[in-house]
Amino acid sequence: YEISACLVGSEMCIRDSEMPIEGVTFTGSSLWRDKSTDANGMVRLNTGARVQNLTLKPDSLPDPYMLPASGKVQILTHAGGVNKTQFPVHTFNDVEGTIYVIGDSSSRGAGYVDIALIDNTEQIVVKTRTESDGYFYVNAIPPGEYRIEIDKDYLIQKGLTIQTSTLSFTALAQGDSVFIDDILLAREASSSNENLAYHLSLIHISEPTRQAEI
Numbered sequence: 001y002e003i004s005a006c007l008v009g010s011e012m013c014i015r016d017s018e019m020p021i022e023g024v025t026f027t028g029s030s031l032w033r034d035k036s037t038d039a040n041g042m043v044r045l046n047t048g049a050r051v052q053n054l055t056l057k058p059d060s061l062p063d064p065y066m067l068p069a070s071g072k073v074q075i076l077t078h079a080g081g082v083n084k085t086q087f088p089v090h091t092f093n094d095v096e097g098t099i100y101v102i103g104d105s106s107s108r109g110a111g112y113v114d115i116a117l118i119d120n121t122e123q124i125v126v127k128t129r130t131e132s133d134g135y136f137y138v139n140a141i142p143p144g145e146y147r148i149e150i151d152k153d154y155l156i157q158k159g160l161t162i163q164t165s166t167l168s169f170t171a172l173a174q175g176d177s178v179f180i181d182d183i184l185l186a187r188e189a190s191s192s193n194e195n196l197a198y199h200l201s202l203i204h205i206s207e208p209t210r211q212a213e214i
Contacts, residue, residue: 021089025060028053036060052077056087065091065175067140093171096137097180099130099150101160103187109134110185114151119144143173148183160185 020041026032029047037043045054052075056068069088095117099110111132117125125146130136148167155161163184171178 021062023060023062025057027055027057047077050077051075054085056089061089063091063175065093067092091143091173091175092139093141093143093175093178094137094139095141095146095169095171095178095180096135097148097183099134099136099183099185101134101158101185101187102163113154116149117141117146118149119146141171141178143171143175145170148180150183150185155185158185159187161188 020037020039022037022039022041024037024041024043025035026043026045029045029049029052031047032045035043035045053072054075055072058067061067066089069090073085073087075085099113099115100107101110109130109132111130111134113130113134114127115130115136116127117138119125125141126138128136128138146169148169150162150167163186164181167183169178169180
């Protein structure tokens with residue numbers, strides 16, 4: 001989405017060039033307190049300032065998985081002229097999951113493990129670390145195909161292997177919360193189907209069903 005702003009004299013017009021976004025508000029002047037885009041994605045914002053700062057308010061966007069791509073925009077105005085600027089609005093995804101270490105008769109969260117999200121160009125998009133219980137969460141991930149990479153030094157030091165068949169997932173174009181299936185690690189001498197079955201039985205008993213799991 002792209003919201004474009006044009007300043008004609010002392011009036012500013014805002015509309016979305018792809019589809020109208022109604023109810024969007026902006027900061028920059030107390031005169032705009034009650035102003036928002038209409039059903040056509042348009043609003044007129046009066047200003048008498050020679051240099052006008054303009055910021056789209058993220059909480060006025062209709063979808064919680066939308067964010068403006070830029071922050072404050074500065075417009076140099078002049079009477080009788082037309083100034084134009086654009087406000088790209090991007091969708092994003094929240095990604096969360098849990099890493100477990102499974103043993104012969106136990107299953108525990110893998111705490112304080114460094115992980116990275118890698119995109120389809122093999123670039124690191126973000127790095128994070130699991131909580132003490134193995135849980136991780138990252139936000140503002142753009143749509144696309146990704147895989148999770150677990151710190152190799154950690155795996156070597158702990159003598160662990162990854163038991164989960166795939167660490168890949170899709171961040172949806174429309175933006176959403178992505179729940180990653182449990183990532184299972186096991187010690188090389190203990191990585192058996194029995195351990196995996198034990199962990200899955202624990203999860204079946206202790207965890208509620210998640211929606212939209214990937």
